[in-house]
Amino acid sequence: MKISGSYTVPIPRDEAYKLLQDPVILAKCMPGTDHLEKIGEDEYEMKMKMAIASFSGLFTGKVKIADAHPPDNFMLLVEGSGKVGFLKGSGLLNLTPQEGATEVKYEGDVQVGGTIAAVGQRLLESTSKMIIKKFFEKFAEAATQPTT
Amino acid sequence: MATTTITKTEKLVGKAMRRQEDPRLITGSATYVDDIQMPGMLHACILRSPHGAANIKSVDIAAALAHPGVAAVYVGKDTEKVGPVPCGASLPGLRVPHHYVLAIDRVYFIGHPVAVVVATDKYIARDAVDLIEVEYETLQAVTDPEKAIGPGAPPVHPEWPDNVAFNYHQEGGDVDTAFAQAEVVVKQRITSQRLIPSSMETRGVVADYNTGDKALTIWSSTQIPHLMRTLVAQMLGAPEHKVRVVTPEVGGGFGSKLNVYAEEALMGFVAMKLGQPVKWIESRRENCMCTIHGRGHVDYFEVAAKKDGTILGIKLKLIQDLGAYHQLLTPAIPTLSVLMMPGLYRCQNVRADIVGAFTNAVPTDAYRGAGRPEATHGIERMVDILAAELKMDPAEIRLKNFIHNDEFPYATGTGLSYDSGNYAAPLHKAMDLIDYHNLREEQRQARSQGRLMGIGLSTYGEICAFGPSPATPAGGWESATVKIEPSGMVTVMTGSSPHGQGEETTFAQITADELGVGIDDVIVLHGDTAIVQYGIGTFGSRGTAVGGTAVYFALQELKKKIKKYGAMLLESEEVSFSDGVCVDHKTGKSVTLAEIAGASHRAMKLPPGTQPGMVETYFWEPPNFAFPFGAHAVVTEVNRETGDIEIKRYVAVDDCGNIINPLIVAGQVHGGVVQGLGQALWEQAVYDDNGQLITGEFMDYAIPRASMIPWIETEHTVTPSPVNPLGVKGVGEAGTIGCSPAVVNSVVDALSTLGVRHIDMPMTPEKIWNLMEGARA
Structure with a gap:
């Protein structure tokens, strides 16, 4: 499944680029994220709860940053699996400055398998979009709050 | 308490009787596999x-x-x-x-x-x-059968990179000449989507x-x-x-x-x-x-005809989505489509090529109708497309091409011998019931008001009563044992294994009539290899036509023995046996079946050359298939705003030969039509490009609910089969086979004013809405 969209965050591009790769911020903003830990250069381990259609499940997996061209763009590679199946995704995030703010355009491909595909595929697109929207909302909030 | 035994002269064959098996099914006292409990x-x-x-x-x-x-x-x-x-x-x-x-x-x-x-x-x-x-x-996976056999597809099995499991060619008559002489040729790609059989259990x-x-x-x-x-x-x-x-x-099988x-x-x-x-x-x-899926066809049809509507030749290229493996009958199913491809029409010039395509999907195999719904859907769509091309009435073009009543047994271009038929009779009956000619007038008025009303017909034939052994993979006969217990009660053991078809009732009706006992004096046992002699099973509308016939012949053998004992007991040379009594007409003396059964087990004296006891077993080999037929007529109206299809009337006229139990036959037709509607309107097994099944449960796979089903009007014509002494043909799959083309023909008719010529199933509101939007653009 292809997904794409954009969201404007109210911080300058350099800052946005940095924060989008900050595990603390990401763990805080990604809905359902239980745990996010840096395990290598540009590589994180993640646990995430996700609910689609009639069931929910815990996914464990890895997030990797590749093809980074600060502060313009980077690739995000996600791979996770759990009792309800697996998911794989890749996305290109493009950051464009906009008068003190930053427009983040994303374009990606999500693949799911197992029960989650059989049961949840119908709702996958709307769920993905909702998760991404929630992420950016929280991200915008977190980015503009003073660090505690 | 009054006895439930019916007077022994009353004939039960032909009578609408409630099913003997139903009390246990509707009171929760039946045992399914999951009910079995064992220590440890x-x-x-x-x-x-x-x-x-x-x-x-x-x-x-x-x-x-x-x-x-x-x-x-x-x-x-x-x-x-x-x-x-x-x-x-x-x-x-x-x-x-x-x-x-x-x-x-x-x-x-x-x-x-x-x-x-x-x-x-x-x-x-x-x-x-x-x-x-x-x-x-x-x-990389591949689930689309056409992509699988195309260039660059990932191999399902690395040893066969072309994903072709088999090529099959069949030809009859002179197809090239037929197409060369044609005044009109119509072509259409027609799909018959993958379906999930979805038995309740x-x-x-x-x-x-x-x-x-x-x-x-x-x-x-x-x-x-x-x-x-x-x-x-x-x-x-x-x-x-x-x-x-x-x-x-x-709890249901439908072939799965x-x-x-x-x-x-x-x-x-x-x-x-x-x-x-x-x-x-x-x-x-x-x-x-x-569990296996059904259908999975992509068919390329070509029909050659004269301007007066006479069909001259039929070509079919059939791509069968096999899935990743062959289950028991997987590759055989599309060959049945080829046998049935001329339908009820007098066309000898036929050519079919099947490509069996491996895909990364669960295997396809027999599902209610198994190959015959696909064939019927194809030819019945093509005849409508031809009629539209020639601006002929769909009923008229069918009547023109039907095999004539005096041509039976009719040898088809595909090598079958149709046993008996009167193909115009159910079509006329269906047209009368639905008031066809007035409906066309009503349709003209509806169209003038901008309403999208459609009238669809299908006239189907099917191969039933599988079948002669040489034509089946595992033997096409069926077995029966009939025992009369010392008390005169009767036990029937059938090798066919009924699972919802009601044969505990129909076989008891046959037995009760032959022996002159009540239906409650008969029990029909099946489905245990330690109790029942070897048998083949229930599929391909064979239960009654083959299994019931085996019961009939076992009963004839048993009656010979009954008469021997009767003659001995009456000290007579010649006795007759009917209505449960042996009578010596010279003396007027008689002896009952129970007395005879008792004497045969007690065996104080035996008739010459006769064994004690009262058991006969018969294995019946059918000389041919039986070929039921019928006509379905459907009135639909399409909602212009939503693409929703409303079925205003559904008429099914089936000819399944002699009818043993009209109630069971109606039930079979109803169930069959519901599954046909499922395919025509809602159901589709969908895999995504990665091989994920995205219709993996009933939230996404749209099997029909009771509220989605129209009133189904059923009627019959009766053309007995000469293949078996009961004159029966089989009805388990008829409803499904007749249904989908009638519904699609009706909806295409409704949308024909917008230039729509064909619609592939399922005809979801989304698909119909898009078609209408496309037509507006």
């Missing part, structure tokens, strides 16, 4: 592939094995010597992949079994499945091994207990006489249980290894994913 019973759960295609790099079962309550975990290499899962069909050059019961180093479709966990309860087994770690290397297996006797008993929800016994014994290397298969109540699956042998293997009974019950998601 273990429960199995199967780990299945989440990928459409992948190499298995490693399987780690340590954590699952260590889980409390887990008795055993088996993976592919443990069961390597079991099987393979059998393919019973043979075609020239057929490529048959080795179908292991558990995948060894590669998975070929979503749901492919990888490991089995056996535990003390089913929840522990399910939990432990999640503890198995499998490392997969995912591969999923599959289930219980296996129990007696270590002392070295004897295995398997309870399975199947249509073919005896064939399963033979095949599972082979798969397990067990001696056939020490394998017993019991088929308790079966006309099969031998990995799980039957797998549970046998587990029971033999552990010496404890084991149960596996398929979940609904597993049923969607791992």
Whole structure:
């Protein structure tokens, strides 16, 4: 499944680029994220709860940053699996400055398998979009709050 | 209390009788596989592939094995010597992949079994499945049959990179000349989508091994207990006489249980290894994913005709989506479509080419109608397309091309011999019932008001009463034993294995009439290989036409014996037997069946050359198939705003030969039509490009609900079959076969004013709305 969209965050591009790769911020903003830990250069381990259609499940997996061209763009590679199946995704995030703010355009491909595909595929697109929207909302909030 | 025994002179054949099996079914006293409980019973759960295609790099079962309550975990290499899962069909050059019961180093479709966990309860087994770690290397999958056989497709089986399992060609008459002489040729690509059979009861297996006797008993929800016994014994290397298969109540099969699956042998293997009974019950998601699917055709039809509508020739290129393996009859199913492709029409010039395509999907196989709905849908759509091209009335073009009544038995261009027919009769009856000519006027008015009203016809034929043994993979006969107990009560044992068709009632009706007893004096037993003589099973609308005929012939043998005993007891040279009494017409003396039965068992005296007891067994080999036919007529209206299709009227006129129980026949037609509507309007098994089944449960797979079904008006014409003495033809699949083309023809008719010529199934509101939007643009 292809997904794409954009969201404007109210911080300058350099800052946005940095924060989008900050595990603390990401763990805080990604809905359902239980745990996010840096395990290598540009590589994180993640646990995430996700609910689609009639069931929910815990996914464990890895997030990797590749093809980074600060502060313009980077690739995000996600791979996770759990009792309800697996998911794989890749996305290109493009950051464009906009008068003190930053427009983040994303374009990606999500693949799911197992029960989650059989049961949840119908709702996958709307769920993905909702998760991404929630992420950016929280991200915008977190980015503009003073660090505690 | 009044006795329920009916007066013995009343004939029961032809009478609408409530089913003998229903009291236990509707009061919850029937036993299904999942109702079986045994001391020490273990429960199995199967780990299945989440990928459409992948190499298995490693399987780690340590954590699952260590889980409390887990008795055993088996993976592919443990069961390597079991099987393979059998393919019973043979075609020239057929490529048959080795179908292991558990995948060894590669998975070929979503749901492919990888490991089995056996535990003390089913929840522990399910939990432990999640503890198995499998490392997969995912591969590119292909699920579209046309893409699979096209250039650049990933190979389903690496040894056959073209994904072609077989090519099959059949030809009759002179097709090239027919097309050269044609004044008009119409062509259309017609698909018959993959369907999930969705029996109410999923599959289930219980296996129990007696270590002392070295004897295995398997309870399975199947249509073919005896064939399963033979095949599972082979798969397990067990001696056939020490394998017993019991088929308790079966909650629907529709062909999906006309099969031998990995799980039957797998549970046998587990029971033999552990010496404890084991149960596996398929979940609904597993049923969607791992039980065979039906249909899966892409058909390219060409019909050549004269300007007056006379059909001259038919060409068909058929691409069959086989899935990743051959189940029992997978490659044979599309060959039935070819046999049936001329339908009811006098066309000898036919050419068909089938390409069997491997895909990364669960195998397709027999589903209600098995090959014949696809063929009927094709030819009945093509005849409508031809009629539209020639601006002829769809009824007129059919009447013009029907095989004439004086041409039976009729040899088709595909090598069949149609037994008997009067094809115009049900069409006329359906047209009268639906008031066809006035409807066309009503349609003109509706159109002038901008309403989209459609009238659709289909006239179908089908191959039933499978079948002569030379034409079937496993023998096409059926067996019956009839016993008269010392008290005069009657036990019938049929080798066909009814599972919803009501043969405990229809066979009792036949028996009651022949012996002059009441229906409650007869019991019909089936579905246990330790009780019933070898039989073939129930499928292909064969139960009554073949199994019932075997009962009839066993009864004729038994009546000869009854008369011998009657003559002896009456000290007479010649007696007659009817209505349960032997009579010597010279003396007027008589003796009842019960007295005769008692005397034959007591055996104080025997008629010359006659054995004691009162049992006869008959194995009947049918000389031909039987060919039912009929006409369905459907009125629809399409909502311009939403694309919703409303079925205003549904008329089904079927000719299934003589009718034994009109109530059961109506029930079969109703059920069949509902499944036909499912295909026409709602159902479709969908895989995504990665081989994921995205219609994996009833939230996404749209089987019809009761509220979605229109009132179905059923009527009949009766053209007895000369193939069997009962004159019956079979009706189990008729409704499904006649339905889908009638509905699609009706909706295409409704949208014809917008220039719509063909619609592929399912005709969802979204599809119809888009078509209308396209037409507006």
